[in-house]
Amino acid sequence: MALLPPHYFADTDTVALARDLLGRVLHHATPDGLHLAGRITEVEAYCGTTDRACHAWGGRRTPRNEVMYGPAGHLYIYLCYGIHHLVNIVTHTEGEPHAILLRAIEPVLGLEHMLALRGMTAPHPRLSSGPGSLSRALALHTGLSGTPLTHGQVWIDDTPALAPQRIASGPRIGVDYAGADALLPWRFWDRESKWVSRNK
DNA sequence: GTTATGATTTACT
């Protein structure tokens, strides 16, 4: 299974790219030799300086979100609520701070290791559904922010995307502070998967 | 230097 190339992530239509990422498989080869992978089942689009829900809204540019301003195809991972590592993929062109938040995956490889990482004993959607749970199950953390998806450490393969009729959409979660932008239907999920954080 | 706050999860009542 080949990796998706950098130009795939350089799409300037972040919302369309978010939909296209559903069904593809995210891999992580960890420093201790584990190979973890999961099929992407839920994402959200964050679209640059005009999106009030985006960290780069109004042109905000800080050490934390700097990677969003760089080239596409890199990880942007930050700590939320002091506890959760949220994983994003940078999209669009250099200078345009767009990204796609990965919110849920269905385990494909390394299920037992994921269970251990989560302190669980049996599979359940709660294992890797929800952005904080996903990062923990895949052992992704803020230290990997800025990592390109081309170095064999973290990557996404070219598993075919979901059929359009399987894609559901709705407002993004937890962005009520974003005013009218909180209502934009920029969350997408696989309507046939139970490995999602919410079904409506 | 100080303070407010979150792209959430989990455990209670």
Add this chain to the structure above:
DNA sequence: GTAAATCATAACG
């Protein structure tokens, strides 16, 4: 349904 956990970051003085 409500609230606590928990801290790096950003904004401000």
